[in-house]
Amino acid sequence: MEPQPALPKPITPFARAMRNAGYLLGGSGIGAIFGFLTTIFAARQLGLRDYGILLLxxxxxxxxxxxxxxxxxxxMLQFGTALSEALARxxxxxxxxxxxLLDGVGALAAVAxxxxxxxxxxHLLGLAGYERATAVYLTCALFMNTGATIGVMRITDRYKMAVVADNLSAFIxxxxxxxxxxxxxNLTVFLTFWYFSIVAAFLADGVLLWRLTKLTPSLAGFRLTGGPWRSQEIGFWKLLLPTSIDQALISLASRIDILIIGSLLGGAGAALYRVATQVSDALMQPAVFLSPALYPEFVRLREQRDWASLRKMTWRICRLLSVFSAPVLVIIYFAGSTILAAMxxxxxxxxxxxxxxLTVASIIGLWSIPLxxxxxSLGRAKTxxxxxxxxxxxxxPLFYVLTRTYSVEGAAIVVFIRSAAIFTTRLVPFLMMSETKLP
Structure with a gap:
């Protein structure tokens, strides 16, 4: 009797998260390179002031x-994972x-x-004289919401697809x-190309969603008008609203910061702060991509009620991020100003x-990635x-005062303080839960 071939060793949640983060990192690494090169060419052609207006x-x-x-x-991820596995079409x-539907409503609200x-x-935004250009460019917000598509990609573990649209936008x-x-x-033509890059990414995501509905059994035969539009999943809004507000605040914080700097220091100040943030954040990108890769694994472990593995995986990632942060600080200390000048x-x-x-603030933000x-995933979205x-x-208010008093460096100090305070609100609940069982 011939021996049976050994079965492949099942991949662990940690290894799967690292693999998916690697897919996102590999794709985004190309996008980051395009982003740096775009800044170099655009800043040189437009000058610091007009490039700052473009960013504003x-x-x-x-x-x-x-x-x-x-x-x-x-x-889509929290409820759809179990529904997809159960073939609850x-x-x-x-x-x-x-x-x-909610993606579309949000896009229309942004423009309205x-x-x-x-x-x-x-005049409050630092865009006096650019009202018409701003109003026209605003209509590209109609093409910025693709959350449902992202959710389907994560349910189906198609992380390679997730980077296609972003890379297309960066390339354009x-x-x-x-x-x-x-x-x-001039500035108008640059705005036109940025607008087109957003539309192209939206269309690419649409094609990918259509493709996934053909490849996923639980989505086979999907039609926009083929059934009811209102989900009856228990806890839908309880999950959606807190996480939406939280993610909105993450993105709004950086954009509000730039708008405040633009109103106080003009386009040149806004450009300097934005590019400095781009330099500090770029070095942290390898770790940032852990977050979207972790969500599906935490959801699976939650469904299995494996609290020990959840806790072990969280601590392991925290240690990994701490080791990763040290060389980043060394690079910024010795070469950060040179990189900024080159851009x-x-x-x-x-x-x-x-x-x-800005880099220390980014590092502290990284430590929140597994938390x-x-x-x-454990129902603590309100926390x-x-x-x-x-x-x-x-x-x-502190950001406004220190920016006005100490320019962009004062703004960076407030970003550090804010990041440290927010991290504390994640760490304390986790430590309090670490000795308890899974809710």
């Missing part, structure tokens, strides 16, 4: 899109329709709110920046402290939300 218009649009966006991928497809604000409040912006530098384009095309004195404050998905809301609101 894009940040304002992104702030509105984020502020009105519901994180529909969360219910009707319930899963209803859930998908509901999430797609943003256009009058851009016209009547342009890079191509526009190179052409703009070569042909001496801006000019040397800005006394930028080391600015970069160090937020864990708390949300995550409350910690961010209060410290963001409390930090805004």
């Amino acid at each position: 218009i894009h940040s304002f649009t992104g702030a509105l899109a984020t502020g009105t966006r519901l994180q529909t991928w969360q219910p 009707t319930r899963l497809q209803t859930l998908l329709r509901h999430c797609l 709110i943003g256009i009058p604000v851009s016209i009547f409040c342009s 912006r890079f191509g526009g920046a190179v052409l703009g530098f070569w042909l001496h384009w 801006l095309g000019k040397h800005i004195p006394h930028t080391r402290d600015l970069l160090l404050w 937020e998905p864990l708390l949300i 995550v939300l409350h910690g961010r809301v209060w410290f963001l609101l409390l930090s805004l």
